[in-house]
Amino acid sequence: GAGVSQSPRYKVAKRGQDVALRCDPISGHVSLFWYQQALGQGPEFLTYFQNEAQLDKSGLPSDRFFAERPEGSVSTLKIQRTQQEDSAVYLCASSLVASGTYEQYFGPGTRLTVT
Amino acid sequence: RKEVEQDPGPFNVPEGATVAFNCTYSNSASQSFFWYRQDCRKEPKLLMSVYSSGNEDGRFTAQLNRASQYISLLIRDSKLSDSATYLCVVKGGSYIPTFGRGTSLIVHP
Numbered sequence: 631g632a633g634v635s636q637s638p639r640y641k642v643a644k645r646g647q648d649v650a651l652r653c654d655p656i657s658g659h660v661s662l663f664w665y666q667q668a669l670g671q672g673p674e675f676l677t678y679f680q681n682e683a684q685l686d687k688s689g690l691p692s693d694r695f696f697a698e699r700p701e702g703s704v705s706t707l708k709i710q711r712t713q714q715e716d717s718a719v720y721l722c723a724s725s726l727v728a729s730g731t732y733e734q735y736f737g738p739g740t741r742l743t744v745t
Numbered sequence: 746r747k748e749v750e751q752d753p754g755p756f757n758v759p760e761g762a763t764v765a766f767n768c769t770y771s772n773s774a775s776q777s778f779f780w781y782r783q784d785c786r787k788e789p790k791l792l793m794s795v796y797s798s799g800n801e802d803g804r805f806t807a808q809l810n811r812a813s814q815y816i817s818l819l820i821r822d823s824k825l826s827d828s829a830t831y832l833c834v835v836k837g838g839s840y841i842p843t844f845g846r847g848t849s850l851i852v853h854p
Contacts, residue, residue, distance in 0.1 A: 661840065670753070672832050672844035673789065686841060721788060734842065736788035 632656070634737035636722050642743045643712045651707045651740045655724030663734065664697055664707050665721040673721055679705060712744045748772060749835050751845035758852055762823045766848045768833030769815045777836040778809055778816045782829045783847065789832055792818075823852045 635654040643649050655662050661680055665673035666689075675689040681702040690697070694713075699705040709716055719741050723734040750769045758764050770778075778795035793800060795816050799808040806819040816835075820827055833845040 663842075665844075670846070672749075672751075672846045675841050675843070678840060680840075686839075689841075733791045733794075736790070738788050 636737035653705045653722030659724035661725040663723045667719045717744045749845040755849035765819045770835045775835045779834040781832040
């Protein structure tokens with residue numbers, strides 16, 4: 631079946647531009663996570679949705695970052711007024727449920743480069 | 746101190762070797778533990794969950810030591826295709842997994 635998809639796969643933005651990154655989770659997966667992965671580092675948690683509810687956004691680095699999942703399926707991560715330090719791979723992952731040992735399935739990521 | 750720590754490596758081993766990685770975690774209330782594999786410029790994929798009793802999947806063995814707060818991954822008879830970054834993942838009582846920075850493994854002929 632279809633896995634998690636993300637678009638665009640690559641995005642180059644000029645400093646100060648707004649960007650929107652899309653995530654299509656596996657159908658029926660309740661939980662959706664966004665991560666930021668810098669080169670040579672592990673994924674860092676940004677935010678978590680259970681269905682359409684954003685239960686945790688403690689990892690969002692600043693108020694320039696905003697995420698939504700209005701119908702409990704597709705999610706969008708928006709970054710306003712991008713800065714060079716926002717350059718990273720943004721990974722989306724979905725899971726049937728969040729608790730316990732349920733596996734997270736990752737999308738291929740969006741590689742954002744801010745120039 | 747980071748919540749989850751891993752030696753970034755790289756571990757450079759010949760084919761057929763046995764290699765082991767450790768990962769330490771700081772939150773004693775952590776409940777779930779995993780190893781993920783990430784190939785270069787690809788997404789992480791679950792390699793195996795780590796159970797209290799330890800578990801084995803073919804050439805891979807994972808163990809948990811709660812007293813010393815670390816998990817380990819042992820790879821026997823390394824293959825070229827095992828070359829990747831191995832990410833340690835720890836979950837506490839909340840739903841938020843914490844990833845280590847990963848350990849790089851290079852298996853050479």
